Amino acid sequence: MSAVVLKPSFRPGLPEISSEPPAIHSVIEALSLQPHIEGGYFVETDRDPLLVPSPFPPIPASSLMPQRPGFNSAHRNASTSIYYYVTPQSPQGNFHRNRGRTVHTLHRGRGVYVLIHADEPDLPGGGKRIESFVVGHDVAKGEKLQWIVEGGKYKASFLLPDDPGAGKETSDGLLISETVVPGFEFCDHDFLNAEGLRALVGAKKAEELAWLVKK
Template identity: 50%
Template sequence: MHPRNTNHSSDPPNPNPLPFVKPSIAAAPSSPPGNEPSHIQSLITRLRLQPHAEGGYFAEAHRDPKLTPSPYPSYPASPSQWAAATTNQQKDKKGGESGGFNPAVRNASTIMFYLLTPGSPVGFLHRNRGPTVHTLLRGRGRYVVIHERVRIESFVAGLDRARGEKQRWVVEGGKYKATFLLPDLDESGEEGSTSKEGMLVAETVVPGFEFFDHEFLEPSGLEELVGKDWAEKLGWLVKRQE
């Protein structure tokens, strides 16, 4: 197993190849939707964001009306999660019994806003069938991507290119990914204790996103995927059953 660390070269040496894959901002013990700071709640309202099953908030900004044949299987990526985890509202909007969803076709593309906040700072490990192009709009966060042959990639999404932070990146379909919020940088370039604005990302999915093509990594599946040692390090990024 050879996890790959893409931390900036100035990061201090550490025997753990992914020394910074640990919570940077702890969520408040009770942070229900609507209990965010007023300036973040204003952004949530302005963009019409709603809580996402992955953690954080999301809204669909654009869905291409053009339909294209689906390149994916006709069954959901996770039948149990599709049946139990998607709300009626999500099914109506993204495909489902009442939405007239046809698994044989997809919209040509979709664009979504995705926001992590101090009250909801983690996007848990999941994968989509199709590739996702990410564009950072504000804030900072760390992404973890599990590739084939148990290569674990970690990098910072941010606007400081001199530090090696990424503003645009692609996660291919079928790869599990997670993200968590990082503190803002102060004037000296040091990390503070919190994120004032949260992290806002635009996600473009081709063909278009459907919850039908979405799958969380089950707790029991993490150890099988990466082995016991790495499962212990990354276990906090797995969504627990509610």
């Protein structure tokens, strides 16, 4: 694991938009964001009308949960884009995986991304590779403005204070755009549970990362 500290800076509060402070509430309202099941807030901003053949192995109809009206599992939209916002009240996106590749672009704030490379062979010592990095505007310090997560990897994220040197641990939230290729569908998405986390990274690392698993 890298040197990035994997500890929460902010504790989740009431998961209600109305309980967010005014500066954050106004961003949520202006962008028409809704609570995301992963944590944080989102809105879909684009769904390319171009349909492409699904590049993914078919999912048995019996395990298909309810889908968007008109969804045909043989096709995908060529891409979809969302705004995604984690805030001091809803400060983390819990471990989940998409089958599509996701391009992330930072608009404001700072945070940490944690990836579990579930699609790679186990490390020589056992367990999957874990990667973490800071996303933020200080590119000279190695913070990322843009990051790509290939399909098949579990991803979690959490909020960091905007200005760690200022002695005050505050944030106006981490606002990004995500573009998924091919476009997002729930049948291509899954969450990691505590048991799955242990199976991927072993008991010790699972204990360290358990707070990033959806309850």
